[in-house]
Amino acid sequence: xIAPFNNAESVGNSATAIADRExxxxxxxxxxxxxxxxxxxxxxxxxxVDVFSSELxxxxxxSGCGKTTxxxxxxxxxxxxxxxxDLFGMKQSQLRGPKLVDxxxxxxxxxxxxxxxxxxLNATENVAIPLLIQGWKRPAALKAAxxxxxxxxxxxxxxxxxxxxxxxxQQRVAIARALVHQPRLLVCDEPTxxxxxxxxxxxMELLKKVAVQPGRAVIVVTHDDRVFGYGDRIISMADGRIxxxxxxxxxxxxxGKREES
Amino acid sequence: xxxxxxxxxxGDRAKYLGTVFGVAFxxxxxxxxxxxxxxxxxRTAHAAIDVRDAQVWVMDPYQQNADEIKxxxxxxxxxxxxxxxxxxxxxxxxSLARAKIETGSFRQVFLIGLDDHSLIGAPVKMLDxxxxxxxxxxxxxxxxxGYEYLWGKEPIRLGRTLExxxxxxxxxxxxxxxxxxxxxxxxxxxxxxxVQFVAGERKVMSFVLAHPQQGVTPKDLSTxxxxxxxxxxxxxxxxxxxxxxxxxxxxxIPVNFGITIALGFIVGTAIAGQTFYLFTLENLKxxxxxxxxxxxxxxxxxxVLLQAxxxxxxxxxxxxxxxxxxxxxxxxxxxxxxxxxxxxVAAGAAVAVGLIIVLASFLSLRKVLLLEPAIVFRG
Numbered sequence: 001x002i003a004p005f006n007n008a009e010s011v012g013n014s015a016t017a018i019a020d021r022e023x024x025x026x027x028x029x030x031x032x033x034x035x036x037x038x039x040x041x042x043x044x045x046x047x048x049v050d051v052f053s054s055e056l057x058x059x060x061x062x063s064g065c066g067k068t069t070x071x072x073x074x075x076x077x078x079x080x081x082x083x084x085x086d087l088f089g090m091k092q093s094q095l096r097g098p099k100l101v102d103x104x105x106x107x108x109x110x111x112x113x114x115x116x117x118x119x120x121l122n123a124t125e126n127v128a129i130p131l132l133i134q135g136w137k138r139p140a141a142l143k144a145a146x147x148x149x150x151x152x153x154x155x156x157x158x159x160x161x162x163x164x165x166x167x168x169x170q171q172r173v174a175i176a177r178a179l180v181h182q183p184r185l186l187v188c189d190e191p192t193x194x195x196x197x198x199x200x201x202x203x204m205e206l207l208k209k210v211a212v213q214p215g216r217a218v219i220v221v222t223h224d225d226r227v228f229g230y231g232d233r234i235i236s237m238a239d240g241r242i243x244x245x246x247x248x249x250x251x252x253x254x255x256g257k258r259e260e261s
Numbered sequence: 262x263x264x265x266x267x268x269x270x271x272g273d274r275a276k277y278l279g280t281v282f283g284v285a286f287x288x289x290x291x292x293x294x295x296x297x298x299x300x301x302x303x304r305t306a307h308a309a310i311d312v313r314d315a316q317v318w319v320m321d322p323y324q325q326n327a328d329e330i331k332x333x334x335x336x337x338x339x340x341x342x343x344x345x346x347x348x349x350x351x352x353x354x355x356s357l358a359r360a361k362i363e364t365g366s367f368r369q370v371f372l373i374g375l376d377d378h379s380l381i382g383a384p385v386k387m388l389d390x391x392x393x394x395x396x397x398x399x400x401x402x403x404x405x406x407g408y409e410y411l412w413g414k415e416p417i418r419l420g421r422t423l424e425x426x427x428x429x430x431x432x433x434x435x436x437x438x439x440x441x442x443x444x445x446x447x448x449x450x451x452x453x454x455x456v457q458f459v460a461g462e463r464k465v466m467s468f469v470l471a472h473p474q475q476g477v478t479p480k481d482l483s484t485x486x487x488x489x490x491x492x493x494x495x496x497x498x499x500x501x502x503x504x505x506x507x508x509x510x511x512x513x514i515p516v517n518f519g520i521t522i523a524l525g526f527i528v529g530t531a532i533a534g535q536t537f538y539l540f541t542l543e544n545l546k547x548x549x550x551x552x553x554x555x556x557x558x559x560x561x562x563x564x565v566l567l568q569a570x571x572x573x574x575x576x577x578x579x580x581x582x583x584x585x586x587x588x589x590x591x592x593x594x595x596x597x598x599x600x601x602x603x604x605x606v607a608a609g610a611a612v613a614v615g616l617i618i619v620l621a622s623f624l625s626l627r628k629v630l631l632l633e634p635a636i637v638f639r640g
Contacts, residue, residue, distance in 0.1 A: 071638070072635040101556075110554060112637055117548065120271070121268055132262055189638045236394055
């Protein structure tokens with residue numbers, strides 16, 4: 001099941017092995033350095049990897065291996081030092097300044113480890129933020145936000161502020177916020193790290209159920225091996241390099257597909 | 262997103278009130294201390310401020326202020342009257358005297374002697390009694406604060422007497438007057454009587470008050486009189502600033518008060534600026550999350566500026582309101598009579614708080630705009 005990932009062959013292999021899948025994000029030779037001169041640290045050493053639409057991709061590895069740096073680049077929060085990045089057919093290098101900001105606003109949803117909900121806003125208002133950023137009128141944004149909250153089973157908590165919600169509930173609000181504007185890419189950074197086992201499982205089930213949609217790529221950064229079973233694909237990193245890529249036809253996927261058929 | 266900025270600002274009530282009151286206390290410090298300084302300086306020029314019916318003051322050429330006076334001669338009055346463009350010119354007496362009341366207690370007083378015929382320089386507002394009664398024998402009018410200095414909290418009773426230079430004076434009225442720098446009562450009487458209330462000198466006329474004919478400006482008249490008589494002349498406004506200037510140059514008040522105001526300004530600035538700066542800093546992670554979600558720098562800037570404007574306006578309103586309330590609450594305190602919030606100080610405080618908020622916003626914005634949105638991925 002687990003096939004060693006070979007950077008040199010990955011591009012060619014992806015074309016054949018994944019012929020029936022749509023590449024959402026293609027990283028080619030991504031390098032990222034931090035600092036200058038003697039203090040320069042290379043966080044990523046020429047990453048070649050693809051992320052597919054309609055899949056949940058897990059990015060795993062020990063702390064400091066470069067997972068967060070890689071998703072920051074993929075999500076348009078950091079610029080790579082070198083390398084090419086294709087985002088849904090667009091060159092990332094062409095997305096600079098306002099275009100990159102627009103790309104994030106339109107096409108990316110974020111789920112953070114610490115939720116990053118605005119404490120002054122209630123659940124609905126927090127979920128409405130991406131729509132407000134896109135320029136929606138407040139009543140319409142709040143209405144859509146309420147629907148998104150209902151989709152994550154939190155319709156009854158719509159008026160609650162973050163400090164009135166449990167960690168798991170806050171993360172579900174964050175998921176609703178990340179999905180309310182129907183992004184093509186969902187980036188989740190350690191979404192279960194601050195949660196107990198049950199809440200963590202629930203969040204992953206939710207991601208699997210509502211986030212993975214046709215045309216949308218979902219990347220989850222985690223080092224929580226209890227959630228590995230939810231991934232369609234697991235990319236392992238170590239020391240700023242891709243260590244392995246595992247394509248899984250896991251039980252959850254199979255079960256889901258059986259239900260669909 | 263303005264709505265989100267508003268909610269971020271007001272959502273945490275304690276933080277919001279802390280920020281607004283930080284600015285408010287900054288404004289209070291700046292405006293209250295400056296108002297008291299302005300009030301003190303105003304007190305030094307009380308005599309010139311209260312004479313509203315004469316536009317030109319004539320005095321000895323070496324005079325330095327309104328209290329150290331070398332009297333003029335009667336000839337000087339006639340010379341002034343002879344200058345072309347003078348509508349009228351009258352005597353004005355101002356001196357310190359000692360007033361002894363019925364109980365034997367006494368106080369130093371400012372004695373003002375008004376021209377017997379015209380009463381030019383008389384108080385503008387009478388609180389009790391009538392200005393016309395000043396023409397009665399031995400009549401005096403005392404300012405309200407002066408009455409309290411002389412007779413304490415006793416109810417106002419016209420007809421009571423006091424002694425100056427062993428001569429009897431009868432109280433015929435209570436007036437409103439600008440409080441003097443020294444907390445002395447101000448006693449108004451006729452010129453002919455005033456000279457009796459102080460120990461005799463050969464020359465007694467402190468000032469000549471002159472007024473220009475129609476078509477002649479006070480400044481022109483002042484220049485003409487100075488040229489013809491070799492006396493020092495000042496228009497009313499010039500005389501006020503002349504006195505204030507003397508106290509600014511020759512006393513420690515401006516330095517000491519200047520330090521107090523500067524400290525008030527620095528502390529006020531620090532409180533107002535720092536509280537808003539810290540407010541933005543505490544929200545940095547939230548701004549980072551918004552930035553990651555695709556909020557543009559322009560929109561973020563507008564959000565911070567909106568928050569700054571709201572904090573500035575409400576803080577200023579509360580601060581200036583507290584200052585006004587302070588002066589309103591102390592308006593009946595005799596020792597604080599005459600202190601108020603001048604509109605110029607209110608306007609200056611508005612400019613100051615505006616600058617402070619702009620500076621704090623600029624510093625906060627710098628942090629926000631330089632913020633790496635990837636910060637949101639750091640736990």
